[in-house]
Every structure is written in C-alpha cells, then in structure tokens.
Amino acid sequence: MTKFHSAMMSRRGFCLCCAGAATMAATGTWLTPSEAFAQARAIVFFIKSDAANAEISVTPLRRGVSALQGSGGNMAVLTGPDGKLLVDAGISVSQPKIKAALASIDAAPIKHLVNTHWHFDHTDGNEWVNGAGGVILAHENTRKRLSSAQRVEDWKFDFPAVAAAAIPTEVFTDSKEMRLNDSTLALKYYGPAHTDGDISVYFEEADVLHTGDTFWNGIYPFIDYSTGGNIDGSIRAAEANLILATDKTIIIPGHGPIGTRAQLQDFRDMLVAIREKVATLKGQGRSVDDIVAAKPSASLDAKWGQFVIDGGFFTKLVYEGV
Numbered sequence: 001m002t003k004f005h006s007a008m009m010s011r012r013g014f015c016l017c018c019a020g021a022a023t024m025a026a027t028g029t030w031l032t033p034s035e036a037f038a039q040a041r042a043i044v045f046f047i048k049s050d051a052a053n054a055e056i057s058v059t060p061l062r063r064g065v066s067a068l069q070g071s072g073g074n075m076a077v078l079t080g081p082d083g084k085l086l087v088d089a090g091i092s093v094s095q096p097k098i099k100a101a102l103a104s105i106d107a108a109p110i111k112h113l114v115n116t117h118w119h120f121d122h123t124d125g126n127e128w129v130n131g132a133g134g135v136i137l138a139h140e141n142t143r144k145r146l147s148s149a150q151r152v153e154d155w156k157f158d159f160p161a162v163a164a165a166a167i168p169t170e171v172f173t174d175s176k177e178m179r180l181n182d183s184t185l186a187l188k189y190y191g192p193a194h195t196d197g198d199i200s201v202y203f204e205e206a207d208v209l210h211t212g213d214t215f216w217n218g219i220y221p222f223i224d225y226s227t228g229g230n231i232d233g234s235i236r237a238a239e240a241n242l243i244l245a246t247d248k249t250i251i252i253p254g255h256g257p258i259g260t261r262a263q264l265q266d267f268r269d270m271l272v273a274i275r276e277k278v279a280t281l282k283g284q285g286r287s288v289d290d291i292v293a294a295k296p297s298a299s300l301d302a303k304w305g306q307f308v309i310d311g312g313f314f315t316k317l318v319y320e321g322v
C-alpha cells in the first residue's frame with residue numbers, strides 16, 4: 001500500500017470517483033462496475049463530509065509556490081506582495097482548515113482563484129474564496145458547466161448550478177498569461193480530456209506545473225464523458241504535459257502525491273496500453289461486460305487499481321471512448 005493510499009484510506013476510504021472504496025473498506029473486496037455505479041451517488045455526499053475531518057498539508061515547493069493537499073483535488077498557492085493566487089478551491093467544508101493553512105504560509109490576502117475544471121472537488125470552495133477576495137478565472141466551458149445543472153452519469157449524480165459568487169468572472173478560450181508576485185503563469189486549455197474545460201497552470205520561474213485532473217499520480221483516473229471528457233483526449237493531455245515538463249519540473253497532479261515527469265510518463269503509458277487492449281476487444285464486437293470480465297488491465301491493476309478506481313471501472317470508462 002502506498003503512503004498516499006494508506007493516508008487516504010484512513011480517511012474512511014472515501015475519495016472522488018471512488019465508487020467502490022466505501023464498500024471495499026467494509027468488505028475487503030472491490031465491487032463490480034455496475035455495483036459500484038449504484039453506490040456512486042452516495043459517495044459525493046461522503047466526500048463532502050469526509051473533507052470536514054481531513055487535515056490540510058502544506059508543502060512549500062519553489063519561489064512562493066506551495067501545494068495544499070487534503071480537501072478534494074490538490075491545490076496550489078502562489079504568494080507574494082500581490083496577494084495569493086489559488087489553483088482550485090477544495091471542498092467548502094474545509095474552509096477553516098484551508099484558511100489556517102494559507103495563513104501559515106504568510107499573511108497575504110487571497111486575490112485570485114483559478115479553477116482547473118468544474119468538478120465539485122475542485123470548485124466547491126469557490127464561493128467562500130470569492131468572498132475572501134479571490135477573483136475566479138477558468139476556461140469558458142468551466143463557467144458554462146458551473147452556471148447550469150450538470151449530470152455526471154458515472155456518479156449517478158445531478159449537480160445544481162452553483163451560487164453566483166462561485167461562478168468564474170474571467171474566462172479564456174485557448175491560453176492566458178498572468179504576471180503576479182514576480183512570477184509568470186501560463187494557463188493553457190488542453191481541449192476535451194478529463195472534462196471539456198481542463199486547463200494546466202504552469203508557474204514558469206518556479207517550474208511547477210499543476211495539471212488538474214489530467215494527471216492522477218499512480219492511480220487510475222476518472223474520465224467524465226458526461227461533460228465532454230474522453231480517453232483519447234486524456235492521452236493527448238498527458239502528452240501535452242510531457243512536452244511541457246522536464247526532469248526538473250515539480251508536477252502537482254489533480255489527485256495523488258506531488259510527482260515527476262517520469263511518473264507522468266508512466267501514467268501516459270498506462271493510458272495508452274489499456275486503451276489499445278480495450279479497443280482491440282471492442283473491435284471484435286465484444287460487449288462491455290465481456291471485456292471487463294476479460295480483465296484487459298490485469299497486468300496493471302496491482303500498481304494503478306489499488307485506490308479510487310479498480311481495473312473493471314477503468315476498463316468501462318475506456319470502453320466508452322474507443
């Protein structure tokens with residue numbers, strides 16, 4: 001069990017997209033995909049309540065950039081005389097602990113918030129962050145998703161439109177550059193990948209890359225087909241991250257531990273390997289249940305399938321897109 005795995009499982013076994021984990025913790029076995037999906041709806045509520053008990057860790061990286069972990073997706077913070085810029089906002093119930101974590105870095109006020117995509121475990125804190133002074137910036141599709149009700153089919157969950165104060169007021173289409181705290185931030189749209197609004201945030205001088213949910217370090221990722229994601233776009237996003245990163249780049253994934261380019265390469269290679277196997281089987285006319293039963297990810301599950309999504313769930317997600 002990895003350090004991340006054990007740390008997260010100690011939090012009662014709940015995590016985003018972890019459709020089977022709650023029952024896994026109770027029974028010691030994974031659910032089948034269909035059983036897991038039936039559990040998915042309740043998981044969204046559990047994630048929110050679980051975040052209330054989670055501790056928030058602060059990891060200083062380079063040149064005023066830190067990572068905050070423990071509430072939903074991983075967050076980044078850039079601080080300095082121009083105030084703090086946050087990348088993603090965590091779960092709203094974590095507000096007191098996130099505030100304390102930010103105050104432990106320095107006294108600079110929150111001035112900006114960038115959302116990597118619309119998912120609630122990255123945007124649930126938008127409203128309080130905006131109330132604290134953070135102007136919210138995102139891709140235009142993220143604003144669209146947050147502004148109206150969304151159904152995520154694989155979670156069996158309907159999300160209402162968010163409060164007005166939680167909606168991004170600044171959006172862009174392809175790329176955007178910001179200068180703040182003696183730092184250059186390059187924001188770049190991936191195209192449809194994990195959703196249809198994923199962006200990367202690259203802190204150039206610090207050489208720190210926040211990938212949003214286009215990179216889950218060491219674990220199978222969720223792919224949200226309901227709001228524009230797909231496996232091929234996810235592979236393209238992983239390859240875009242590889243082009244941007246060098247061996248010196250510090251990479252903050254959406255989920256999992258802070259990583260390296262080598263780990264990003266492993267993630268991309270895993271996506272491609274399973275995509276090819278599932279595409280071949282689907283091309284033979286086999287059904288999704290038949291393909292899941294054939295366990296095309298079997299050789300990779302020991303490494304990647306021990307946490308939020310098991311091999312069967314991930315195979316089903318890949319099947320949807322090939």
Ligand SMILES: [Zn+2]
Binds near residue numbers: 117119194213254
């Ligand atoms: Zn996500």
